[in-house]
Amino acid sequence: MLPYAQLMRLQAPIGTWLLAWPCFWSIALAAPSGALPDAKLLALFGAGALLLRGAGCTVNDLWDRDLDAKVERTKSRPLAAGTITPFQAVGFLGAQLLLGLAILVQLNPYSILLGASSLGLVFTYPLFKRFTHWPQAFLGLTFNWGALLGWAAVHGSCDWAVVLPLYASGVCWTLVYDTIYAHQDKTDDAIAGVKSTALLFADRTKPWLAIFAASQIALLSLTGSMTDAGLPYYASLAATSGHLAWQISSVKLDDRGDCMAKFVSNKWFGAILFSGIVVDKLLQ
DSSP states (O other): OHHHHHHTTTTOTHHHHHHHHHHHHHHHHHSOTTOOOOHHHHHHHHHHHHHHHHHHHHHHHHHHHHHHTTSTTTTTSHHHHTSSOHHHHHHHHHHHHHHHHHHHTTSOHHHHHHHHTTHHHHHHGGGGGGTOSOHHHHHHHHHTTHHHHHHHHHHSSOOHHHHHHHHHHHHHHHHHHHHHHHGGGHHHHHHHTOOOHHHHHGGGHHHHHHHHHHHHHHHHHHHHHHTTOOHHHHHHHHHHHHHHHHHHHHOOTTOHHHHHHHHHTHHHHHHHHHHHHHHHHHHO
């Protein structure tokens, strides 16, 4: 069972948190004034994030097993190392998707269709690193789908004036944290022919990260305006702005360990914003 757990990256839960937080933000924003976010939906989306992240990692490793074998950090992954065969991985992927479907069908019909529509992104985003330097943007489109789905699960439809800026803010966030993450592998990626924003931006990475971070906070401010958010929400934005500023100013882009530490710290970014949304809703 250990190789399958490694295939799902259970040893590295940060990916699940990064997938879950946009869902949780959206569910909390959709809650009625004076109420906590729906606990059942939080649980369902948390389990769904675990399964979908695992499925995404399985798809990624199936596409990239030959590339992963050329990169120091990834050559021990089960498919690259040969501890799991592609046939076994496909069967395991089917099991994960079936469990994910069991969660999805508990939502309303609108959410079922919206959730199913994300599968195209899940299956194709690993390919983008082969022909564009912007795979991080496509990862952002995939990982932040929950910003749309969470609201839909609560209301049975999307208020696009709320969820689109929330979704776009998540894409900007992904461009920040995944560009930092990609700097771990830039030397190996350049040799293997893998493209990334880390290679594209190179020495200009920090100014680009600052642009994405500022865009994210601006979009989250717009989201707050569309939901008549109050002081706790904007206080959390101030705190998350500080977190982003700390990440970008202090990250050592040639230090793999520091890049990973900054990447993992984004779980706290998500928690700070979620806490601000919840407190703000309770006080409305």
